[in-house]
Amino acid sequence: MVTQQTDSNESVAQNITRLNLLAPESTCSTDLASNPWDTATGYGPGASQEDKIPANYPKQGSIPQQYLNASDAELDTRILAAKEKLGEKAVILGHFYQRDEVVKYADFVGDSFQLANAALTKDKAEAIVFCGVHFMAETADILSRDDQAVILPNLAAGCSMADMADGPSVQQCWEELTALYADEEDDGRMPVIPVTYMNCSAELKAFVGRNGGLVCTSSNAATVLEWAFERGRRVLFFPDQHLGRNTAKAMGVPLEQMPMWSPRKELGGNDSQTLLDAKVILWHGFCSVHKRFTPAQIAKAREDFPGVQVIVHPECPMEVVDAADSAGSTDFIQKAIAAATEPTTFAIGTEINMVNRLAAQYPQHTIFCLDPVICPCSTMYRIHPGYLAWVLEELVEGRVVNQITVPAEQQGDAKIALERMLAAKP
Numbered sequence: 001m002v003t004q005q006t007d008s009n010e011s012v013a014q015n016i017t018r019l020n021l022l023a024p025e026s027t028c029s030t031d032l033a034s035n036p037w038d039t040a041t042g043y044g045p046g047a048s049q050e051d052k053i054p055a056n057y058p059k060q061g062s063i064p065q066q067y068l069n070a071s072d073a074e075l076d077t078r079i080l081a082a083k084e085k086l087g088e089k090a091v092i093l094g095h096f097y098q099r100d101e102v103v104k105y106a107d108f109v110g111d112s113f114q115l116a117n118a119a120l121t122k123d124k125a126e127a128i129v130f131c132g133v134h135f136m137a138e139t140a141d142i143l144s145r146d147d148q149a150v151i152l153p154n155l156a157a158g159c160s161m162a163d164m165a166d167g168p169s170v171q172q173c174w175e176e177l178t179a180l181y182a183d184e185e186d187d188g189r190m191p192v193i194p195v196t197y198m199n200c201s202a203e204l205k206a207f208v209g210r211n212g213g214l215v216c217t218s219s220n221a222a223t224v225l226e227w228a229f230e231r232g233r234r235v236l237f238f239p240d241q242h243l244g245r246n247t248a249k250a251m252g253v254p255l256e257q258m259p260m261w262s263p264r265k266e267l268g269g270n271d272s273q274t275l276l277d278a279k280v281i282l283w284h285g286f287c288s289v290h291k292r293f294t295p296a297q298i299a300k301a302r303e304d305f306p307g308v309q310v311i312v313h314p315e316c317p318m319e320v321v322d323a324a325d326s327a328g329s330t331d332f333i334q335k336a337i338a339a340a341t342e343p344t345t346f347a348i349g350t351e352i353n354m355v356n357r358l359a360a361q362y363p364q365h366t367i368f369c370l371d372p373v374i375c376p377c378s379t380m381y382r383i384h385p386g387y388l389a390w391v392l393e394e395l396v397e398g399r400v401v402n403q404i405t406v407p408a409e410q411q412g413d414a415k416i417a418l419e420r421m422l423a424a425k426p
């Protein structure tokens with residue numbers, strides 16, 4: 001196992017390449033580092049490259065060869081020039097997990113919901129360029145004005161977790177559950193309330209809005225579950241099993257009342273009684289980045305750095321959250337580090353771009369990623385600076401490419417689900 005730490009000023013591409021040379025069998029895929037261009041003509045919801053492309057989804061614009069050939073220095077000059085020309089007409093958003101080579105051009109850096117809201121403060125923006133992944137751009141489109149275009153520089157930037165819950169599978173699950181609960185005695189509460197993590201398609205946000213449910217973020221999941229438990233007997237939580245389990249467990253829900261729903265199996269692979277006794281039904285989804293963290297890594301960090309503070313994201317498996325000193329959203333992690341008044345050693349369980357940025361931002365502390373083998377969010381990594389240069393220069397010419405538009409029939413219900421979340425109080 002490689003234990004070498006990375007220099008926070010190195011690019012993720014350099015880190016991946018170097019670590020693969022050191023331990024080729026144990027690192028992430030290198031294909032994006034060697035060839036970051038997506039030449040496929042379209043994408044699917046969440047935009048994994050393997051997805052079948054639905055007929056009505058937008059097609060990836062054809063990026064001209066000049067952007068593929070441009071040097072980093074040339075792209076830098078062109079991005080800055082385009083940004084200057086566009087002025088307040090365009091706002092660039094960079095997610096915490098986005099690579100530094102792109103984040104440095106962002107007007108705002110934050111989590112997906114913070115960014116969608118930040119864009120709303122830019123009244124004059126005609127274009128919102130979201131350097132994140134597909135579901136984030138969809139959320140920005142739901143919350144933005146009709147006359148604002150939301151652009152995802154590379155339509156192949158999706159989220160593997162969001163892909164794990166698709167509309168037809170969730171609908172099938174819903175129908176099976178509502179049929180099972182139809183004979184229960186009416187006590188004034190809904191038999192089951194759907195709750196979706198922000199990391200899902202607009203189609204699913206609309207689904208929960210239509211069916212009396214709401215959206216949650218990793219910051220407010222407990223508040224949202226409380227809201228749901230006041231109104232319903234149970235919660236169907238998707239797509240991230242870990243956020244659902246970690247949050248409900250901290251609220252006192254026993255593990256045996258949190259069965260897992262495996263799509264494509266009858267009753268999700270459960271018997272009826274288990275689902276009748278359930279308090280939270282967890283969808284079989286996870287984040288491929290946060291799944292990599294283990295209790296063994298925490299034990300090693302404690303051995304190597306006595307007194308280390310271990311903070312992990314709640315998308316990590318339960319055993320990891322249990323072994324950590326604390327768990328919370330990207331915002332929580334950032335605030336915890338900012339609040340430390342004495343030099344402290346922090347081992348962080350979240351995406352490497354964010355950890356490296358925090359290490360550079362707080363040099364008085366020792367901050368490192370729990371996973372010694374660097375693993376960025378590979379789908380977000382698809383936003384190469386060349387794509388950013390391309391969409392910005394197209395905007396300068398008055399053309400919008402790679403626009404994300406949530407269908408009108410999903411907009412209203414999805415907005416209701418987001419508004420319920422904002423209205424939910426602990």
Ligand code: SF4
Nearest residue numbers: 159160161287289377
């Ligand atoms: S870090 Fe995980 S949940 Fe977040 S965008 Fe990447 S794959 Fe999706």
